[in-house]
Structure formats: C-alpha cells, structure tokens
Amino acid sequence: AQKITQTQPGMFVQEKEAVTLDCTYDTSDQSYGLFWYKQPSSGEMIFLIYQGSYDEQNATEGRYSLNFQKARKSANLVISASQLGDSAMYFCAMREGWNTGNQFYFGTGTSLTVIP
Amino acid sequence: DGGITQSPKYLFRKEGQNVTLSCEQNLNHDAMYWYRQDPGQGLRLIYYSQIVNDFQKGDIAEGYSVSREKKESFPLTVTSAQKNPTAFYLCASSLAGVRNEQFFGPGTRLTVL
Numbered sequence: 001a002q003k004i005t006q007t008q009p010g011m012f013v014q015e016k017e018a019v020t021l022d023c024t025y026d027t028s029d030q031s032y033g034l035f036w037y038k039q040p041s042s043g044e045m046i047f048l049i050y051q052g053s054y055d056e057q058n059a060t061e062g063r064y065s066l067n068f069q070k071a072r073k074s075a076n077l078v079i080s081a082s083q084l085g086d087s088a089m090y091f092c093a094m095r096e097g098w099n100t101g102n103q104f105y106f107g108t109g110t111s112l113t114v115i116p
Numbered sequence: 117d118g119g120i121t122q123s124p125k126y127l128f129r130k131e132g133q134n135v136t137l138s139c140e141q142n143l144n145h146d147a148m149y150w151y152r153q154d155p156g157q158g159l160r161l162i163y164y165s166q167i168v169n170d171f172q173k174g175d176i177a178e179g180y181s182v183s184r185e186k187k188e189s190f191p192l193t194v195t196s197a198q199k200n201p202t203a204f205y206l207c208a209s210s211l212a213g214v215r216n217e218q219f220f221g222p223g224t225r226l227t228v229l
Contacts, residue, residue: 043206047218050217053214096214109158
C-alpha cells in the first residue's frame with residue numbers, strides 16, 4: 001500500500017484565490033511527521049510546513065496552512081492568496097517513528113499552476 | 117552558511133561509463149539520502165545512510181552504489197549496470213526524529229548519451 005497518496009496530478013488556481021492540495025497517508029505508527037515541499041521548475045526542493053502526529057493545532061506558516069485530520073489520515077496543504085510564484089510541483093511526505101530508520105516517504109506530487 | 121552541495125549541476129556521460137555524483141553537507145546531520153526523479157514524476161529513494169559506514173538500499177538501488185566514509189559526504193556512483201540512468205538526482209540530509217525535515221541539495225542532472 002502507498003504510504004502517501006496525492007490524487008491531484010494537476011491543479012489550477014486564479015491569482016489571489018486559495019487552493020487546497022490533497023494528501024492522505026497510511027501508517028500504523030502513533031508517532032509520525034508530515035511535511036510539504038515545493039519544487040519550482042529549477043528543481044530545488046523547498047520545505048514549506050510540518051505537522052506532527054501529536055500536534056493538536058493545525059500548522060501554519062505564512063500563507064501556508066495544513067488541514068490535519070488525523071482520523072481520516074489526511075494532511076491537506078492550503079495556500080491562501082495564491083501568487084504567480086506559487087506555480088510549482090508540491091510534494092507531501094511522511095516520516096515515521098524510530099523503528100523505520102529515518103526514511104521519508106513521498107507522494108507523487110501535484111503540479112499547481114496559478115493563472116493571472 | 118550551512119547547507120548541502122551537489123556537484124556538478126549538469127553531467128554528461130557516455131553509455132557504459134560509471135559516474136560519481138558528489139554530495140556534501142555541513143549541517144552535522146547523521147542521515148543522508150539519495151533520490152532519483154524522472155521528468156514529471158515524484159522522488160524515488162535510491163540509498164540512505166543513518167550513520168557513517170552504514171547505508172541501506174532504497175526502492176531502486178540496482179545499478180547504483182554509495183559510500184559513507186565521512187559524516188559530511190555521501191557520494192553516489194551510477195554504474196554501467198543501471199539501464200536508464202538519465203535523470204535528476206537529489207541528495208538530502210536530516211537530523212534523526214520525526215519532527216525534523218529533510219534539507220535538499222540543488223540536484224545533479226545526469227544525461228547519458
């Protein structure tokens with residue numbers, strides 16, 4: 001079974017609008033971390049936001065927020081007030097507890113295009 | 117400034133030649149990783165290392181080899197056994213623990229002619 005599932009290969013959003021990128025995960029660990037990364041066309045991977053499994057509040061970082069629904073095993077990224085520079089690939093990732101050796105699991109990504 | 121460097125940025129090799137991609141970090145991270153990314157695709161794990169002199173195969177290790185003789189360095193060799201080596205290669209490192217994110221290098225784009 002896939003550890004991380006991103007079901008939206010491509011998304012479009014109007015500039016200044018909000019957009020939600022979906023991510024579901026699969027784990028039996030109680031302790032895990034969820035991460036979102038942005039990859040512009042240059043190829044660099046930029047860390048955006050982190051959510052811990054024990055965190056009671058949804059994480060926020062500037063225009064990025066994470067809609068964490070633990071019972072549904074979803075960790076959707078919300079980008080508010082989209083900008084042209086937000087056009088990129090977005091990857092959801094998970095890191096489980098110590099017994100899996102520090103490995104990260106990545107989804108297949110969502111390509112976001114911001115329309116002027 | 118702390119970070120991860122990968123060199124070179126672009127690499128061209130003839131088919132059948134082995135090639136080594138460099139990855140160096142000065143973040144004092146124990147764990148290091150190599151990923152392969154094909155156009156429009158996600159990241160696939162090649163190898164990872166939790167400590168010096170120890171490494172584990174990822175999902176697509178065949179045709180690749182690594183070494184971890186120093187904490188700062190984790191070079192990847194793409195051997196002639198790798199059937200389709202043309203791809204974008206990303207190196208990353210992290211501290212231990214579920215709260216710590218991966219830091220990525222700028223990547224090496226390998227083209228085999």
